[in-house]
Amino acid sequence: MASSCVELLVLTLLLAPVLLLLLRLLGARIRARQASAARHVVVVVLGDVGRSPRMQYHALSLAKSGFSVTLLGFCHSKPRDELLQSDRIQIVELTELQSLGAGPRVLQYGVKVVFQAVYLLWKLMCTDPAAYIFLQNPPGLPAIAVCWFVGCLCRSKLVIDWHNYGYSIMGLVHGPQHPIVLLAEWYERFFGRLSHLNLCVTDAMREDLAENWRVRAVTLYDKPASFFKETPVDLQHKLFMKLGHMYPPFRSCQEPSDGTTERSAFTERDSRSGAVTHLHGRPALLVSSTSWTEDEDFSILLCALEKFEQLALSGDSLPSLVCVITGKGPLKEHYSHLISQKHFRHVQVCTPWLEAEDYPLLLGSADLGVCLHMSSSGLDLPMKVVDMFGCCLPVCAVNFKCLHELVRHGENGLVFKDAEELAVQLQMLFSNFPDPAGKLNEFRKNLRESEQLRWDESWQCTVLPLVTTK
Template sequence: MAFTTTVAICLGVYFLIPVGLYLLVPRDPTINPRKRAIALVLGDIGRSPRMQYHVLSLVETGFLVDFVGYTDTAPLQSITENPDIKVHGIKPAEDLPLPKGLPFIVLAAIKVVYLTKQLFQILRSLKNAEYLLVQNPPSLPTMLVCYVFVTFISRRTRYIIDWHNFGYTVLALKLGSDRNILVRISKWYEHWFCRYAFAHFCVTKAMAEVLVRDFKVNAFRIVPLPDRPAVQFQPLSDDKRADLLATSPIFSGFSSATDKLVVTSTSYTPDEDLTVLLDALSQYDSSSTPERPLPKILTVVTGKGPLQEQFLKDISHRSWNNAQVRTVWLSAEEYPVVIGAADIGVSLHLSTSGWDLPMKVVDMFGCGVPVLAREFPALSELVVSNRNGLVFKTADDLAKQLIDVFTRPELLRSIKRGALVECGNRWSETWRITAGPVFHIPNREDLTEVESSSSSDGEY
């Protein structure tokens, strides 16, 4: 009897020890009872739509999110007004008071050190998050910083790379050669440090194959996650389109009865040759004759970037009767509406790697707008010629396609139907099915309780 009593007491004490520790030992104040994720982009968060969609999807499934990046442009209102999202701004290295005329390699080294220090300071304050989702490119210094952070500072954090492109190919375009020593170092760096990530998202299946073949990434850690339009990109009704065209100053002088509207968006970077568009419009204009008049075209170019001044200068040297170009900068709320008003969209994106895809095409499909897109290897994963758009290589091709879609109504109607089919593929559902398991998010039928408790509870 005494032995039984002793065993019972020992077992009772054994099971009471963890209970006592749980009640008496204070919790680490940095660990939140709700799951936390960090979304990091070494770029302007307002011009990083895919990362914004990631953030919103994480919040919708119960996460608190720290969004880190440059804050030059305001992100979506659904982000700025959400109490479960906290934005942490990075100060651009361009703001440093550096002497002019420094060699590129010296300037680059100073910027890397400056950004590395900032990123470590921000991430240290956010340690113990469950996940760290990082946009690539740029890979320098983010890959190294994230590796050190999850290895030595916040070991419970799982590091995930969202591949939009390859950083070394972007650098090769900037330096004008893929044989430059800096490009080779960048390629080695990207290949080496990407292997330490817990998982990899990538925008195309072709990119996933490159990660396995050339980067030696474990295929089981790669999840192709194609871009899909967010909910704000919707087809415009005829009434809303007519009202927009009649009231917005962007479309002053435009006749919806006779004229055609073309829209393209750009970051004015070297991987988009806008002279192709201008040359095509010149050919279109000269192809209109009294015997065979063509509809007038208004081309609206949205966006901003480093080569914008050169583009405006090029426009000023053109003289057309049947074509006109207007450049605008639109807010995140205005952009989908203007896209939705277009008869046709144009994508001039020419991938530096050949394996990414232009988000602008996804936005256009979300609005049910067919696309004329410049050809590169991975494009067929998004644009299928004569189904949801047309594919061109040269300015001559683009000019011919503009003439065809605006003189052959059956062709425009056909690719319009294809674009409306693409409109049904939405980011939220694709993300939940594809990316959700990486973040250990339960199936939709199990989310009722999570979603009902996802409002702010004052942690920020």
């Protein structure tokens, strides 16, 4: 018995350093994992990453601030190259459940929600622990509850970026009193209160969240990224020539007679000197962006273009107009068919889907932007206008409750309520185009002089202190 005790004591003394070493290694591993988690952020978009610029900007800003970022979302369209090339950002593609195509609509929606909840939970649990989970809302069903649950398990703080209210968007389709909409509103209100930090896009939304939802949020206005800026005329020409290979409105109607000039519908380049200039008598370039859904009433713009065509035919001093409408969505083919039946003579309509890097160049080359965004809640702002202003592009925007936080009527653009009012504005802005003393140039001058804050500066002042405070 005594010998056994001695042997056990000797064995313990021999193993003690090994056990101590293992404990120290395990402790170091835990501390390293905690330190790694402290510098890791998960960004969740239950939508197309390529069409979620604000969440792309969050990921890039976090990466520039020293965080490693895992970005989860659908990859239907290409994100910005800067995002793809960053060694601090990993994109994890989510799979979207396609429509079942059978059974009641409520059942289809329920199956989709359950699938997304289980699938997102699995993907998040397979991701390294993070200090924060940034979530775009909407869509928040079922993502808010799933991200909150994972945060509880992994000690991650949930940050909700409120772009709008998901239930208000659903209400456009089903009606505000539909049981699904009422359930979605309850869900959004209940789980929205469980977040640790909240960001929102307008002061009006911040006040509504505080008064009606008991959610304290910080306003982070959408700001243009640094690549949204006026496009130099030589890059304009390069873009127009590129687009001209695919879209006739960008092609020149006349070939140059001397053979030494390269010409688009808007610009020409002397092949000997390389100098690029705008064509005399060129068309005006109008740009609008839409998701081709019912919440953005494209028919307003189409009706206004018809009235513009009538005014141009009547001999008014109006230029030809090229209207470029970017985006893709379920109603695009429907409206493209309507456009083709109009047989315009002074208006050409083009509906391209642009590469991410070409979109800022187009905005920086345009003469006027038109925004058709109609807010379902009246509390969000159209990011497309933010991008246009970054390019010093004046805007005509359909009016709603808090648009004044972005568009100042008569200063950096105009607001309208219907097609009649938009048609009058187009007539006024394009009369005697291009007029250096006209309203368009006045608005552009005001935008140049406004010294707009850019996304990186705004994010560092507003968000960075929130995620670096111990």
